[in-house]
Amino acid sequence: MGIQIDLEKCTGCGACLPACPLDALELAEDKPRVKDNCNLCGACRDACEYDAIIIEEAPEKIAPDTGFRGVWVFAEQRQGQLKGVAYELVSKGRELADSLGTELGVVCFGHQVQGVEQLVAYGADKVYLVDDPALAHYQDDLYAHQLARLIEEHRPEILLAGATSLGRSFIPRVAAMLETGLTADCTGLDIDGDTRLLLQTRPTFGGNIMATITCRARRPQMATVRPHVFKKGIPKDGRQGQIIRIDFDRSAVTSRTKLLGFIEDLTEKVRLEEADIIVSGGRGLGKPENFQLLQELADVLGAALGSSRPPVDEGWIPYSHQVGQTGKTVCPKLYIACGISGAVQHLAGMQTSEVIVAINHDPHAPIFEIATYGIVGDLFEIVPMLIARLKEARG
């Protein structure tokens, strides 16, 4: 197992070096040498015209088919309301279950959660509902324990969850409990018809590289998915499905952490992660008061307010609004960047948005390279005009 370079076949052409996304190859005496950070992805093998790179796959430890069947979605709720990402994943999960010819199960933890039967209309065959006051608010220990137990009992082959703060906290713990693989923040999910494997595609290196990942020998195959990546389907009234109520066994686990309180972020009227439209400002705003202009535009559009890093560092707006590599990653339908030059760190957090509008006075700003529509001009002239125009259109 490992990577080998056939020095007889290798001509030392060096084509493999730039192909490596991890920079794990170096030239030593005119031949490539593999460094320790190689993860055997095979990009160099594909780039080699002389078949000089051989990668031996690790032998399978367990046969892939060990009786795990079905696709599961963890449907997240907050304060009794299912989150948008739950419906998106149910719609995607339905698709995957159909390609596999299997069932879609949806797991929901909470107390008096509204609209659970809607999950059936969106595609669930079975909804496993664990309703208990102890689960009303997210508790890391309780959620992880309960989900692991249900998986052990019902053995689904795939489990999907939202890559929200909740999903990213406890799903990895479940993966570790079950000793299985987990892929974070997938933007593409497909089934390989021959092997039934889940092909999990995700951006890495700040979105500059895409990687497709599989989990061959262990089950379930687990993945988290960011909100808005997949589309919410159309509910079918009258679709048949079962809602299975499961008692929460309080004696089996206690929560070691305690939720003492909650401080709502009042500056954030619309949540960035859930927003269809985001209006975002950068250094070009010049001073904190000018965010009010963007807030006004956001209000007209029903949008969330975002920011690049400089205004946050300057203290003009709280960190919770920061979009980018050290802030939040978003993929709304529409992203309006005002006075943002477009440093790669910012682009990493928003370049998967469906439509990007950039307003900047500098025609050479990198933001224009990824913008769908670019306006070179003074944002203090353009934005008020846009607000007026949108208000007028609304009548």
Next chain:
Amino acid sequence: MNIVVCIKQVPGTTEVKIDPQTNTLVREGVEGIVNPFDTYALEEGVRLKERFGGVVTVVSMGPPQAEAALREAISVGADQAILLSDRAFAGSDTLATAYVLSRAIARIGDYDLVICGKQTLDGDTGQVGPELAQRLGIPFVAYVSKVEAIQDGQMRVQRLIEEGHELMEAPLPCVMSVVKEINVPRLPSLRGMMRAKGAQIPVWTARDLDIEADRVGVAGSPTRVIRVFFPQRTRKSQMLEGTAESQVEQLVERLRETKLI
């Protein structure tokens, strides 16, 4: 208050750029940096030590050159550093990495708190922290933005979630991951740099950590990268021309066509 901070050496971010002509990666001098998110973890570890006393130990799993990242950690206040390095670790995914870190932390032994950054810059998964907590059998608190108090073996923190901040209490020992909001990392002091230069950094290998060979590296990693490719940039850019009024008019028109507004 003994604190373990886990860090990773990652390629400097701006070095990962695509050359649009050749569609390959452009890297001017590949220099490893401390994962930016880990600098907040490190700073918080040093601040807590300054408040409550104790020792800050920094660990990193990586190739031999990751030692540079550990020296940097000592220059900003860590007391000691350990490099976890072995060819057997190469190709480890998050589950296998969490296993190696858990073995190292178990060997360090007397610890009250483990701090991680919220994710790395290259892998971006954020999974090692919670998987590590599970391996160690201790609680996990994600996205901590403020440590309010530590007393009587309990830690009270604020953590950042989508809707605001949650106030949480967790018993020690536990693992926490921190966000940028928590602090502003200090720059290395001259004395710190001198200490970093002279510091002995032990290297712990698979044998030192009693590692089971089939739980690390490629063999111990359930996930496998099967394909790597550059994202298709299908978006066509269009600059809107004309007067400000006309540009705004065109924009509204386009957004309306696509039913976005």
